[in-house]
Amino acid sequence: MKKIIITCLITSCVTLGTVYLYDNWYIDYNLRKYSVYYVHNMEHKFGAHPELAMALENMDVIYKPYKKNIRYRDDGGLAIYKNFANGEQVILSCNLGEKELKYVYYNFMDEDYYFNEAFVLEYGYDSSTGLYEINAKTIDKEALYKDIYKNFGFLIKANINRKPLINMQKEFNKKYYKRFN
Incomplete structure (x- = not known):
């Protein structure tokens, strides 16, 4: 009987230790889970919002705080929805399955804004005027980014100070430096 208990305890400890090591030392998982922290501490070009x-992009593994009127979707395409009391909604989304990674911000005024992989504005679409493409030079980028941060900045604030047990900043920089510079 004692041998069975000891064997079960040893098996449990090895299993828990393996899970702990996987969560903290597995490189890809670490880079994704702490990506907001790493990218915040990396240089990037002016105008990029990495x-x-x-x-x-890593919404499925980062910390997602519970907030009223916020809904996360990570079943294929990744999206964050924010609902307002008056029934209006803003959405920030991306689809990792496409060839070229693009981010889209939909606001309640029937305007869509498309960003490249460094989260730099490329063009917009305004369905109220019927203009398919709005030139990025005519859009007030500062006000747009301010609006996005006002609606979804809580996600960044919740993850910017989450330091990893094992800091892999150098590996993150090797992987993403060209993308954001």
Whole structure:
């Protein structure tokens, strides 16, 4: 009887230890889980917003705080929905299955804004005027990014100070430096 108990305890400890090591030392998982922290501490070109890109791209593994009127979708395409009391909604999304990674911000005024993989604005679409493409030069980028951060910045704030047990900043920089510079 004692041999069975000892064997079960040893098996349990090895299993828990393996899970702990996987969560903290597995490189790809670590880079994804702490991607917002790493990208915040990496240099990037002016106009890029890599924290938003990493938060949305790795939404399935980063910390997602519970907030009223916020809904996360990570079943294929990744999206964050924010509902307002008046029934309006804003959405920030990306689809990792496409050839070229794009991020889209839909606001309640029938305007869609498309960003490249570094989360730099490329063009917009305004369905109220019927213009398919709005030139990125005519859009007030500062006000747009301010609006996005006002609606979805809580996700970045919740993950910016989550330090990993094993810091893999160098590996993250090797993988993503060209993308954000």
